[in-house]
Amino acid sequence: xADIFDAYALADAWDEMxxxxxxxxxxxxxxxxxxxxxEPGELRFRADQMARAFTDRGVxxxxxxxxxxxxxxxxxxxxxxxxxxxxxxxxxxRVRALEAYLSDAYGPGRAFEDxxxxxxxxxxxxxxxxxxxxxxxxxxxxxxxxxxxxxRDEAGDFxxxxxxxRVPSGVSYVIENRRAMTRIFPSLFAEQxxxxxxxxxxxxxxxxxxxxxxxxxxxxxxxxxxxxxNAAYFEHALLARLMGVxxxxxxxxACRNNRVWMRTTRGxxxxxxxxxxxxDDFLDPLHFRPDxxxxxxxxxxxxxxxxxxxxxxVGNGIADxxxxxxxxxxxxxxxxxxxPVLPNxxxxxxxxxxxxxxxxxxxxxxxIKPVDGAGGQGIVIGPKADRDTLERTRAAVAADPRGWxxxxxxxxxxxxxxxxxxxxPRHIDLRPFAVNDGTDxxxxxxxxxxxxxxxxxxxxxxxxxxxxxxxxxxxxxxxELPRVLDFARTEETSIAEDADxxxxxxxxxxxxxxxxxxxxxxQEGAQQQ
Amino acid sequence: xxxxILSRIAEALxxxxxxxxxxxxxxxxxxxxxxxxxEDPWRDEDVACRSLYAILGVDAGSERVDMQQVxxxxxxxxxxxxxxxxxxxxxxxxxxxxxxxxxxxMWECLNSTWHALADQRLAARRTGPYAYLELxxxxxxxxxxxxxxxxxxxxxxxxxxxxxxxxxxxxTVRLLSVRVLDAAHAPDxxxxxxASGADEAYARVYGGFGDTPxxxxxLLLDRDFPRSALHALTTAEECLAALGRPRQDPARRxxxxxxxxxxxxxxxxxxEQLPLLLRDLQQACTASAEAVAERFFPYQGPVEWAxxxx
Numbered sequence: 001x002a003d004i005f006d007a008y009a010l011a012d013a014w015d016e017m018x019x020x021x022x023x024x025x026x027x028x029x030x031x032x033x034x035x036x037x038x039e040p041g042e043l044r045f046r047a048d049q050m051a052r053a054f055t056d057r058g059v060x061x062x063x064x065x066x067x068x069x070x071x072x073x074x075x076x077x078x079x080x081x082x083x084x085x086x087x088x089x090x091x092x093x094r095v096r097a098l099e100a101y102l103s104d105a106y107g108p109g110r111a112f113e114d115x116x117x118x119x120x121x122x123x124x125x126x127x128x129x130x131x132x133x134x135x136x137x138x139x140x141x142x143x144x145x146x147x148x149x150x151x152r153d154e155a156g157d158f159x160x161x162x163x164x165x166r167v168p169s170g171v172s173y174v175i176e177n178r179r180a181m182t183r184i185f186p187s188l189f190a191e192q193x194x195x196x197x198x199x200x201x202x203x204x205x206x207x208x209x210x211x212x213x214x215x216x217x218x219x220x221x222x223x224x225x226x227x228x229x230n231a232a233y234f235e236h237a238l239l240a241r242l243m244g245v246x247x248x249x250x251x252x253x254a255c256r257n258n259r260v261w262m263r264t265t266r267g268x269x270x271x272x273x274x275x276x277x278x279x280d281d282f283l284d285p286l287h288f289r290p291d292x293x294x295x296x297x298x299x300x301x302x303x304x305x306x307x308x309x310x311x312x313x314v315g316n317g318i319a320d321x322x323x324x325x326x327x328x329x330x331x332x333x334x335x336x337x338x339x340p341v342l343p344n345x346x347x348x349x350x351x352x353x354x355x356x357x358x359x360x361x362x363x364x365x366x367x368i369k370p371v372d373g374a375g376g377q378g379i380v381i382g383p384k385a386d387r388d389t390l391e392r393t394r395a396a397v398a399a400d401p402r403g404w405x406x407x408x409x410x411x412x413x414x415x416x417x418x419x420x421x422x423x424x425p426r427h428i429d430l431r432p433f434a435v436n437d438g439t440d441x442x443x444x445x446x447x448x449x450x451x452x453x454x455x456x457x458x459x460x461x462x463x464x465x466x467x468x469x470x471x472x473x474x475x476x477x478x479x480e481l482p483r484v485l486d487f488a489r490t491e492e493t494s495i496a497e498d499a500d501x502x503x504x505x506x507x508x509x510x511x512x513x514x515x516x517x518x519x520x521x522x523q524e525g526a527q528q529q
Numbered sequence: 530x531x532x533x534i535l536s537r538i539a540e541a542l543x544x545x546x547x548x549x550x551x552x553x554x555x556x557x558x559x560x561x562x563x564x565x566x567x568e569d570p571w572r573d574e575d576v577a578c579r580s581l582y583a584i585l586g587v588d589a590g591s592e593r594v595d596m597q598q599v600x601x602x603x604x605x606x607x608x609x610x611x612x613x614x615x616x617x618x619x620x621x622x623x624x625x626x627x628x629x630x631x632x633x634x635m636w637e638c639l640n641s642t643w644h645a646l647a648d649q650r651l652a653a654r655r656t657g658p659y660a661y662l663e664l665x666x667x668x669x670x671x672x673x674x675x676x677x678x679x680x681x682x683x684x685x686x687x688x689x690x691x692x693x694x695x696x697x698x699x700x701t702v703r704l705l706s707v708r709v710l711d712a713a714h715a716p717d718x719x720x721x722x723x724a725s726g727a728d729e730a731y732a733r734v735y736g737g738f739g740d741t742p743x744x745x746x747x748l749l750l751d752r753d754f755p756r757s758a759l760h761a762l763t764t765a766e767e768c769l770a771a772l773g774r775p776r777q778d779p780a781r782r783x784x785x786x787x788x789x790x791x792x793x794x795x796x797x798x799x800x801e802q803l804p805l806l807l808r809d810l811q812q813a814c815t816a817s818a819e820a821v822a823e824r825f826f827p828y829q830g831p832v833e834w835a836x837x838x839x
Contacts, residue, residue, distance in 0.1 A: 244732025
């Protein structure tokens with residue numbers, strides 16, 4: 001009998017589920033066993049149910065100008081405890097190194113003096129803000145939240161693709177994907193020891209409160225959003241709701257005497273920590289783009305005066321510039337005295353003597369990225385590009401070597417994804433989220449797995465029409481699995497061994513009962529005279 | 530015309546409000562528990578299910594229990610008014626026997642819900658009970674929303690709200706009791722909050738999370754949250770006052786006394802007083818409900834039509 005995994009042909013990449021055709025990796029056995037018997041029609045039914053639930057809850061994203069339900073594939077992406085341990089150590093190490101770099105770059109500049117990173121890298125960066133110089137953030141934290149993008153190469157090794165330490169987004173989809181999966185596949189879930197993801201908002205709030213200016217007893221935290229038309233508005237609202245803090249727009253805030261106030265019906269209230277979900281450029285028209293209407297004039301001066309903390313800090317862009325990315329392994333060795341846990345993808349720096357020629361010569365075999373691009377924009381994949389594109393790119397790189405990096409193309413790992421009514425391999429990446437509270441960099445177990453829904457496509461951003469998967473980190477739990485919540489089971493339960501008499505300390509108080517409504521009902525067939 | 534209300538009708542209305550509230554609260558509790566159970570890989574299903582039985586006042590027996598059994602007994606069992614289906618069925622029949630006192634829309638809401646449950650129950654066997662529980666929550670909200678917008682604020686309406694309020698206090702007390710009496714097996718604070726639909730309201734008030742005994746304080750004493758014991762008691766007392774009951778009335782006195790006790794409670798002593806407080810709350814609600822029955826609908830015995838020539 002045919003099933004949805006028939007005709008699953010492995011691509012030229014590491015497949016997350018199958019070691020070899022027909023040979024499933026251990027961690028995926030229960031998932032395969034659960035999914036294989038399901039009819040394609042039933043899978044469609046569940047997928048439609050999920051899409052409807054997402055639409056109802058407002059879990060949508062803007063694609064080509066319309067609101068679409070967030071695309072979540074039904075096959076989870078699974079990381080066992082060992083893999084996760086590696087990922088979370090690597091991510092947390094990276095965040096610590098980038099924190100050290102930011103503190104150095106906006107302070108003494110040791111790394112430049114010692115020749116680890118060239119000065120020009122800092123001074124040429126469009127994200128270097130003199131305004132940020134000399135702001136000493138509470139707890140030394142500038143990266144309160146980070147999203148580090150990882151891929152898995154042909155050998156199955158995780159590599160860092162890029163760092164996001166400005167305004168990383170996507171964590172709401174991690175929370176929503178998990179919620180949806182537990183509701184669609186309760187029994188599959190119950191068999192597995194999957195580490196929960198619902199602690200994120202709590203960690204975030206604790207980190208934000210810890211970041212408040214010194215001497216504030218009970219800091220008021222707000223989430224600053226560009227407003228409902230922003231693509232990530234759902235996420236801003238979700239995080240504010242989960243943290244129980246106000247979701248504010250720029251014009252809800254006012255700055256006076258270097259303090260930030262929030263306009264409320266009870267007068268103005270002081271604000272101490274602003275978790276801002278808009279870019280530096282729009283944050284403060286007095287300092288940055290004067291045409292920005294979504295920011296708050298004067299907020300930067302307040303941050304400089306130390307009466308309010310901005311999270312993430314202003315000027316973090318110098319640390320996730322794609323050119324700096326190529327130096328991060330050196331920064332890890334330099335600041336932390338450790339070897340990188342997760343390697344980079346091999347990269348070239350066209351702005352270094354000798355490397356420009358190498359890049360231009362083999363431009364058809366490299367991936368060319370603008371150092372400033374976001375959301376997969378402007379990326380040219382050499383082996384797949386036509387002659388015209390290559391020529392245009394060659395000219396652009398030659399004209400502005402500082403504006404580009406080049407990387408060896410990595411065949412991203414694949415994972416079975418429902419396409420039509422069959423499973424097909426699709427390329428995926430992983431964005432784990434880290435929260436830094438000043439004493440500890442905590443990494444949310446799992447993260448956002450994004451899927452390129454077109455066959456062979458290597459760009460996974462949702463703004464490019466990608467999908468997503470729930471990411472399961474398996475716990476090292478007790479050996480004995482809990483009972484399966486099998487909603488299809490009908491037979492009687494067996495009597496378990498009664499270890500401690502089975503009695504409980506509760507007194508069961510009976511419910512009050514009223515009439516069950518059967519009273520006063522005229523019997524069928526009775527004639528009223 | 531509207532100045533008198535039949536005892537039978539008053540009773541049916543009170544229990545309609547009570548049963549719909551019971552279905553709603555039971556649905557929330559099951560949903561919160563189930564979700565916790567799935568999300569937490571280290572949880573013991575048997576223990577969680579036992580605490581559910583305890584909350585909902587059903588004897589779990591000594592054999593192992595699992596979630597499927599819990600759902601069969603506390604959600605799908607049409608014969609027991611402690612289960613969602615039974616409570617909604619009883620609410621529907623009560624509303625039907627008081628058709629002229631509730632608005633048509635309220636009756637249709639209960640009736641269509643009753644007919645929709647069967648389909649959802651079958652779907653729940655296939656894909657889990659979430660859609661079923663969600664339907665129950667939405668229809669309960671719709672029912673009370675319709676009561677709010679289509680019933681005159683007369684005595685009929687007061688009996689519906691009185692029933693709802695008494696059941697609400699009872700449910701909140703039950704949730705907290707399990708936590709207090711057997712902390713080792715109890716649900717954690719965040720689960721308690723979501724089981725009362727209070728997680729977001731709590732986060733707004735305390736700017737944080739339900740990981741402290743402050744949750745008990747919130748669920749008992751918050752003045753603004755409609756499911757807190759204090760809020761529901763206050764509402765019940767207002768209904769009784771408007772029904773013309775003097776302060777010394779045996780229906781009004783127990784909850785009035787409880788309300789003032791909660792209002793002037795010394796928060797420092799809350800934790801140690803909690804077990805006693807919960808017991809007294811439960812007794813006050815029971816006493817009040819009995820006195821209401823005694824006072825407003827003391828007539829016993831079913832009303833039946835005899836078959837001609839039978």
